Amino acid sequence: xxxxxxxxxxxxxxxxxxxxxxxxxxxxxxxxxxxxxxxxxxxxxxxxxxxxxxxxxxxxxxxxxxxxxxxxxxxxxxxxxxxxxxxxxxxxxxxxxxxxxxxxxxxxxxxxxxxxxxxxxxxxxxxxxxxxxxxxxxxxxxxxxxxxxxxxxxxxxxxxxxxxxxxxxxxxxxxxxxxxxxxxxxxxxxxxxxxxxxxxxxxxxxxxxxxxxxxxxxxxxxxxxxxxxxxxxxxxxxxxxxxxxxxxxxxxxxxxxxxxxxxxxxxxxxxxxxxxxx
Numbered sequence: 001x002x003x004x005x006x007x008x009x010x011x012x013x014x015x016x017x018x019x020x021x022x023x024x025x026x027x028x029x030x031x032x033x034x035x036x037x038x039x040x041x042x043x044x045x046x047x048x049x050x051x052x053x054x055x056x057x058x059x060x061x062x063x064x065x066x067x068x069x070x071x072x073x074x075x076x077x078x079x080x081x082x083x084x085x086x087x088x089x090x091x092x093x094x095x096x097x098x099x100x101x102x103x104x105x106x107x108x109x110x111x112x113x114x115x116x117x118x119x120x121x122x123x124x125x126x127x128x129x130x131x132x133x134x135x136x137x138x139x140x141x142x143x144x145x146x147x148x149x150x151x152x153x154x155x156x157x158x159x160x161x162x163x164x165x166x167x168x169x170x171x172x173x174x175x176x177x178x179x180x181x182x183x184x185x186x187x188x189x190x191x192x193x194x195x196x197x198x199x200x201x202x203x204x205x206x207x208x209x210x211x212x213x214x215x216x217x218x219x220x221x222x223x224x225x226x227x228x229x230x231x232x233x234x235x236x237x238x239x240x241x242x243x244x245x246x247x248x249x250x251x252x253x254x255x256x257x258x259x260x261x262x263x264x265x266x267x268x269x270x271x272x273x274x275x276x277x278x
Contacts, residue, residue, distance in 0.1 A: 035060045035086065036131075041100070041123035042116070050107055057120055060086045060097040065132025069171070069277045070096040071269070072124050074142030074149045079113050079185040080105050082145070089266035095273065096133045098124050102149070110186040110202060114159050117149040121170070122163030137277050139172045141269055143262045145185075147178020151204035151236075155212055170213040172276045174269045176262050177219045177229055180204045180236040195227060205236055210244035216272045217250045220261035229258065247276075 035058055042055040062068060071090065075082040084099040091097075102116035125135050142150045153159045154173040160166065182198040192198055199205050217237055222230035230252055237250035251268055253261045 031092075032063050033060065033092070034063055039123075041120045051103060054101050054103045055116055055119070056084075056101050057123070058084055058086065058097075058099045059131050060091070060099065061131045061133070062094060062096070065096060067134045067137070068094065068096050068132050069137040069139065069273050070098060070124060070128050070133040071139045071141050071174075071273065072098045072100060072121050074100055074102070074117060074140075074146030076142065076144030076146050077104070079110055079145045079148075079183060087262070087266065089263060090270075093270055095270070096128065096131060098128075105185050105189070109189060110183060114149065114152055114202075115162070118153045118159035118163055118165075121153060122160060122165045125165050125169065134278075135169070137171050137273075138169070139174060139269075139273050139276075140170055141174040141176065142178070143176040144178065144258065145183070147175030148183050148204070149178075150175040151178050151180065151215075152202070152207075154215075155204050155207035155209065156201070168211060168213060171278070172214040172216065172272055173212070174216045174218070174272055175233075176265050176269075177225065177258055178204070178233075179229070180217075180232040197228075205232075205239065208236070208239045208243045208245075210246075212240070212245055214247035214272075214276050215240060215245065215249070216268065217248070218261065218265045218268060219250075219252055220256040220258050221254050222252060224255075224257035225261075226258045 037058045038056045041057050044052055075084055084101045086097050086099050100120040102113050124138055128135060140150045140154055150173055154167050154170050157167045182200050182203040184194045186202045187198050217233045219225055219230040219233045237248050240248040253264050
């Protein structure tokens with residue numbers, strides 16, 4: 001059975017599972033790891049100043065990486081705030097981390113956030129081999145708004161297709177407490193209130209399909225999460241199974257609210273990457 005509820009104690013005890021192609025890590029060429037910061041992932045021609053500023057990513061990598069697994073990480077912030085960073089829990093784990101900035105509402109519409117997210121993932125597929133990674137081992141993850149971006153570009157194939165990437169090339173999708181209905185910022189753009197659910201083309205649920213990449217949905221405690229966030233993800237999990245998707249899993253992290261759930265979710269992310277790396 002794919003659905004499991006994990007207690008806080010269960011999650012804390014295992015701590016971290018490193019991948020097989022490992023080293024040790026810190027930041028900026030310390031202890032065998034280095035960070036290459038502020039790499040532009042979109043061609044500057046035709047971009048305005050705000051796009052040039054925001055469409056950048058950091059690559060955190062083992063200096064001796066060879067065919068390493070990569071996780072593209074999207075920050076949270078409601079699609080209206082936040083900045084790229086390398087999560088501490090992903091340091092010293094033998095994986096490459098690509099941390100992404102993207103343009104934010106209200107300066108741009110949600111569709112532009114999705115375009116940027118897709119462009120960053122496409123950049124990763126096209127360039128990760130130059131950083132010791134493998135295009136066959138690219139995973140996508142993020143927390144909250146970042147989880148929403150993860151699910152959308154992995155399930156709605158048009159976003160990556162615009163950059164000549166098939167979304168099914170993604171090795172796995174791991175959204176942390178992401179919307180599966182239409183994001184509240186997209187609803188706000190249309191004059192819809194935060195408590196009025198919508199499922200349209202800007203909802204991951206709209207794009208449920210059997211042939212999607214492996215999917216790991218993780219949320220906080222249903223009693224502590226943001227408005228129905230666990231229930232959204234539970235429905236997403238159920239509908240993926242109904243559609244015939246062979247590799248969907250859902251975890252609820254007992255005792256953790258929306259903001260707290262990321263830390264205990266990272267060991268699950270790393271284990272999932274290990275299980276689904278070719």
